[in-house]
Amino acid sequence: MVLSPTDAAQLAAVDTARAARVLREVRSARLAGQRVPVAPREVIERSWERALRSGVDPEHGHRSGLLSAEEVRRRRESSELRHVLPVLREELLAAADAAHLIMAVADAEGRLLWREGSPPVLRRADALGFEVGADWSEEVVGTNGVGTPAVVRRPVQVFASEHFARSQASWTCTGAPISDPRDGRLLGVVDVSGPLETAHPATLAWVGSVAKLAEARLRERHTASLERLRAVAAVPLARLEGRAAVVDRDGWTAAATGMPYVTRVALPKSLEAGRRWLPQLGVCAVEPLAEGWLLRASERPAAADGTRIVLDLTRRRSWSVAVSGAVDTWRHELSPRHAELLCLLALRRDGLSAAELAAEVFGDVGRTVTVRAEMSRVRRYLGGLLDHRPYRFCEDAEVELLLPAAPDGLLPHSTAPALAELRTGSGAP
Known part of the structure; x- marks a missing residue:
């Protein structure tokens, strides 16, 4: 019963x-x-x-x-x-x-x-x-x-x-x-x-x-803060040529010029002024502006060649992905769901379809809408480093997966069937 x-x-x-x-x-x-x-x-x-x-x-x-x-x-x-x-x-x-x-x-x-x-x-x-x-x-x-x-x-x-x-x-x-x-x-x-x-x-x-x-x-509260930043950004953006955007400290866009409007730009956790590489914009000149950043993008596209991606899952509560390129290095903290998805993609370099990811994460091939929504969020900060159809890390990037010493320490709170197999040793790492 x-x-x-x-x-x-x-x-x-x-x-x-x-x-x-x-x-x-x-x-x-x-x-x-x-x-x-x-x-x-x-x-x-x-x-x-x-x-x-x-x-x-x-x-x-x-x-x-x-x-x-x-x-x-x-x-x-x-x-x-x-x-x-x-x-x-x-x-x-x-x-x-x-x-x-x-x-x-x-x-x-x-x-x-x-x-x-x-x-x-x-x-x-x-x-x-x-x-x-x-x-x-x-x-x-x-x-x-x-x-x-x-x-x-x-x-x-x-x-x-x-x-x-x-x-x-x-x-x-x-x-x-x-x-x-x-x-x-x-x-x-x-x-x-x-x-x-x-x-x-x-x-x-x-x-x-x-x-x-x-x-x-x-x-x-967040909407009101973006409105304030947009007012501050109006004058400096009007003086610029080329592609530029003003974002808050979390990457949410307040204003943009010379480029398609994107709701949010993925930023590294500890962004500093200078010449930086950002997944969605490529090489940018980053300048502080009020409670945010002015991003002036060059015409050079974001390239994956020579990029190294390190997925760190060694800790019990906190996980991250770090990206090192020719111009810059940055690190992004992962939610539990994104840690699950990226772990599976790092293990399956040939890629997984939305249905295959749904089966491995939820045990249900019908959860493709949820998978696509989450992968869309992942691509906001990994940009061109992730391909889709199937989902996978791009071939030109070097990917390193750091796992805990004991198998049962791998994302211990995850209920994903594929990760449960890895924890028990029945799945190949």
């Missing part, structure tokens, strides 16, 4: 105690390797598997050291999430307090930076270590409403013994990721948590909608 998400939500809404009892039996049986009375939800089962691979203790859990007050303050001041705190408080906090819930906001690493709500529930959360500065990433505490949404990049509700650690089985937690609309980078997670009796099936949609509203506010 499979307990669907709808069944679980309905059961929890009707009889919280019974639902908790069923899930306790499911968790105990699954972790013991025994036959389960009902199958856990797929998102929960996969999370349990990741927690086991990370070495999380399901019976005792784990508490990492709290961040210092100074470090919490530093992270708060540098986090884009500080701009949407008013939205989160307005949409979540009043209702959460009345319903005996608390709201927590964590950064992309799973560290709790803000926590507010019902005082009695806050005191109970303290006993669990759910406090400001604590690490609630999935690889540290297992399945939970902060760490799991950060991994799967979608809203998740974790009820009772769906939590990996036994100590959290008396809680219900609902979290949703908040991404930066400029580049899709995970900024953090907003979570609403409370005792089991506060469980409600509508909470998932509620928290997910508020996270999307927060992303919309961030998008509005």
Whole structure:
């Protein structure tokens, strides 16, 4: 028998105690390797598997050291999430307090930076270590409403013994990721948590909608900043001949002249003024301008001949691609999905079609629309270094793939079937 998400939500809404009892039996049986009375939800089962691979203790859990007050303050001041705190408080906090819930906001690493709500529930959360500065990433505490949404990049509700650690089985937690609309980078997670009796099936949609509203506010801020930069760029662009563009620090185009308008220009993480090579524009003279850059492109096309591409997947959480050419060297940090795609292309130098990539990443040849959308985003920063039909690195570029020493350390949170085979040693590196 499979307990669907709808069944679980309905059961929890009707009889919280019974639902908790069923899930306790499911968790105990699954972790013991025994036959389960009902199958856990797929998102929960996969999370349990990741927690086991990370070495999380399901019976005792784990508490990492709290961040210092100074470090919490530093992270708060540098986090884009500080701009949407008013939205989160307005949409979540009043209702959460009345319903005996608390709201927590964590950064992309799973560290709790803000926590507010019902005082009695806050005191109970303290006993669990759910406090400001604590690490609630999935690889540290297992399945939970902060760490799991950060991994799967979608809203998740974790009820009772769906939590990996036994100590959290008396809680219900609902979290949703908040991404930066400029580049899709995970900024953090907003979570609403409370005792089991506060469980409600509508909470998932509620928290997910508020996270999307927060992303919309961030998008509005970005649009306003581009408008300001466009006003500053008007005069210098009017004096230039040839191809030129003004972009913000993240590469979003505010204005352009002498060239087709592109929404975004891929920039290296640490761009400096001078003569630089950019995938979409070729060799450029880069000059600082207000809160962005003036890019004056030469007529020389971007060439791949003699280019070296290094894909670094040696770390557990952070991955990058570095490109070295005759003119410049730059490095770009990768999202988990882009790390998966580029890893597979580095291993399959003959190339893969959209359907083949969909099968290897999602286990579903029908997910070609998603693959094409993601590869379009990859090409924004790798430009002519990637061919398509099939997708592959261009033949003139040298590609080096750096892998972790242990196979099971390769993108450990990835659920891609092809990478799961590599982790277990059944796929050829």
